[in-house]
Amino acid sequence: xxxxxxxxxxxxxxxxxxxxxxxxxxxxxxxxxxxxxxxxxxxxxxxxxxxxxxxxxxxxxxxxxxxxxxxxxxxxxxxxxxxxxxxxxxxxxxxxxxxxxxxxxxxxxxxxxxxxxxxxxxxxxxxxxxxxxxxxxxxxxxxxxxxxxxxxxxxxxxxxxxxxxxxxxxxxxxxxxxxxxxxxxxxxxxxxxxxxxxxxxxxxxxxxxxxxxxxxxxxxxxxxxxxxxxxxxxxxxxxxxxxxxxxxxx
Amino acid sequence: xxxxxxxxxxxxxxxxxxxxxxxxxxxxxxxxxxxxxxxxxxxxxxxxxxxxxxxxxxxxxxxxxxxxxxxxxxxxxxxxxxxxxxxxxxxxxxxxxxxxxxxxxxxxxxxxxxxxxxxxxxxxxxxxxxxxxxxxxxxxxxxxxxxxxxxxxxxxxxxxxxxxxxxxxxxxxxxxxxxxxxxxxxxxxxxxxxxxxxxxxxxxxxxxxxxxxxxxxxxxxxxxxxxxxxxxxxxxxxxxxxxxxxxxxxxxxxxxxxxxxxxxxxxxxxxx
Numbered sequence: 001x002x003x004x005x006x007x008x009x010x011x012x013x014x015x016x017x018x019x020x021x022x023x024x025x026x027x028x029x030x031x032x033x034x035x036x037x038x039x040x041x042x043x044x045x046x047x048x049x050x051x052x053x054x055x056x057x058x059x060x061x062x063x064x065x066x067x068x069x070x071x072x073x074x075x076x077x078x079x080x081x082x083x084x085x086x087x088x089x090x091x092x093x094x095x096x097x098x099x100x101x102x103x104x105x106x107x108x109x110x111x112x113x114x115x116x117x118x119x120x121x122x123x124x125x126x127x128x129x130x131x132x133x134x135x136x137x138x139x140x141x142x143x144x145x146x147x148x149x150x151x152x153x154x155x156x157x158x159x160x161x162x163x164x165x166x167x168x169x170x171x172x173x174x175x176x177x178x179x180x181x182x183x184x185x186x187x188x189x190x191x192x193x194x195x196x197x198x199x200x201x202x203x204x205x206x207x208x209x210x211x212x213x214x215x216x217x218x219x220x221x222x223x224x225x226x227x228x229x230x231x232x233x234x235x236x237x238x239x240x241x242x243x244x245x246x247x248x249x250x
Numbered sequence: 251x252x253x254x255x256x257x258x259x260x261x262x263x264x265x266x267x268x269x270x271x272x273x274x275x276x277x278x279x280x281x282x283x284x285x286x287x288x289x290x291x292x293x294x295x296x297x298x299x300x301x302x303x304x305x306x307x308x309x310x311x312x313x314x315x316x317x318x319x320x321x322x323x324x325x326x327x328x329x330x331x332x333x334x335x336x337x338x339x340x341x342x343x344x345x346x347x348x349x350x351x352x353x354x355x356x357x358x359x360x361x362x363x364x365x366x367x368x369x370x371x372x373x374x375x376x377x378x379x380x381x382x383x384x385x386x387x388x389x390x391x392x393x394x395x396x397x398x399x400x401x402x403x404x405x406x407x408x409x410x411x412x413x414x415x416x417x418x419x420x421x422x423x424x425x426x427x428x429x430x431x432x433x434x435x436x437x438x439x440x441x442x443x444x445x446x447x448x449x450x451x452x453x454x455x456x457x458x459x460x461x462x463x464x465x466x467x468x469x470x471x472x473x474x475x476x477x478x479x480x481x482x483x484x485x486x487x488x489x490x491x492x493x494x495x496x497x498x499x500x501x502x503x504x505x506x507x508x509x510x511x512x513x514x515x516x517x518x519x520x521x522x
Binding site: 054078117 | 436448452
């Protein structure tokens with residue numbers, strides 16, 4: 001039983017530009033760590049943003065936990081989004097806020113607007129934030145400003161913030177592209193462990209094929225908005241990879 | 251053959267250079283005539299040369315300002331304080347009035363762009379293109395003499411600059427944090443509070459302090475039109491021909507402005 005089902009998904013940014021996603025279908029199961037690979041410009045980022053409608057698809061269907069995402073009103077969409085954690089390539093933290101405030105901002109969908117304007121988060125949220133910060137190894141950096149941390153630490157803040165949402169799906173948009181190879185591997189390992197602990201499925205854009213093969217159980221290969229491969233990691237081989245990346249000059 | 255080509259090219263270059271020289275000379279000549287004409291009509295024709303008198307009498311007239319009326323200083327403390335209060339309250343009120351203008355005037359958050367955006371831009375231009383003295387005249391006519399019209403004038407005059415810089419800072423923010431707050435289900439107000447405000451708050455504080463410093467200068471002269479503060483004393487000394495007193499007031503204004511500049515410098519340093 002898939003928890004996320006994407007059917008004939010289409011997306012384009014304007015009528016004058018070419019279509020980015022051309023009728024894409026795939027599904028994610030509850031225990032999947034699902035990689036989306038493909039050359040630059042294949043539509044990976046657009047695809048992942050269509051799931052939570054940061055980009056509005058032009059056609060198709062996105063079913064998430066039996067909810068038809070594309071039919072939601074804007075307030076229903078906000079309620080759905082609070083259960084979708086997102087981790088970004090460039091962390092997308094608020095630099096001038098403390099680590100704690102950044103992590104607590106993951107609860108914005110849960111606390112009332114007025115309370116959130118005064119940063120009045122309930123005690124339970126603070127306890128949860130501290131637990132999660134401890135889990136990702138940042139308990140000593142709680143009061144630091146986000147821009148005082150290193151890249152790897154900043155991404156851990158991003159992970160902690162996503163976990164604060166009590167996510168039922170994690171969307172990862174190139175989570176390691178701004179990090180060096182060693183830190184990349186650490187961050188991927190951490191996300192994988194945490195996804196297991198919190199029992200949350202992951203959909204992950206990644207252009208580093210090696211990391212995808214190492215950490216993900218399923219792979220979707222995209223090329224120019226078209227699905228070139230969809231299957232278990234074990235069934236992926238060099239020839240298929242060459243095909244997916246055929247258009248990219250290496 | 252090649253020589254011939256070189257030669258004709260050289261001729262062409264020389265011709266265009268002398269043409270450019272002629273054009274420059276014409277422009278300089280026109281500028282000179284314009285300046286000469288302006289001096290003739292505004293200075294030579296318009297000045298009452300009879301009354302200026304001899305060179306020594308000019309020096310004597312000017313020399314009357316080179317004295318300080320020390321007896322006036324105790325009487326300057328209260329107006330100086332009033333000037334400072336006008337500047338502070340005016341700036342504060344200006345910031346409050348600014349907020350909707352900033353909200354409407356930043357293209358990326360304005361609620362209904364075709365109407366609210368031009369409206370805010372109009373407010374900014376209006377506020378800045380009308381001189382503080384004119385604003386003060388307007389408010390003196392509206393609410394009478396005293397500090398209140400000064401405060402209102404300073405507030406109106408401050409809106410433009412603070413709002414313009416702040417709105418532009420909002421337009422220039424890094425959109426990544428906005429995306430993150432939206433992705434986790436945050437509403438518009440939460441995006442404003444968590445993604446936009448932290449990025450632009452230092453700019454808003456910095457520009458407000460800067461404006462406050464300028465407002466001290468402005469409020470020091472508003473008394474000339476009856477809006478309270480040191481300007482009023484200045485006006486009275488002038489009217490009673492107490493030139494050393496005028497110098498005392500100018501000194502007081504200078505000291506007040508220096509204090510403002512020092513405070514502004516350090517407080518802006520600490521927020522950036």
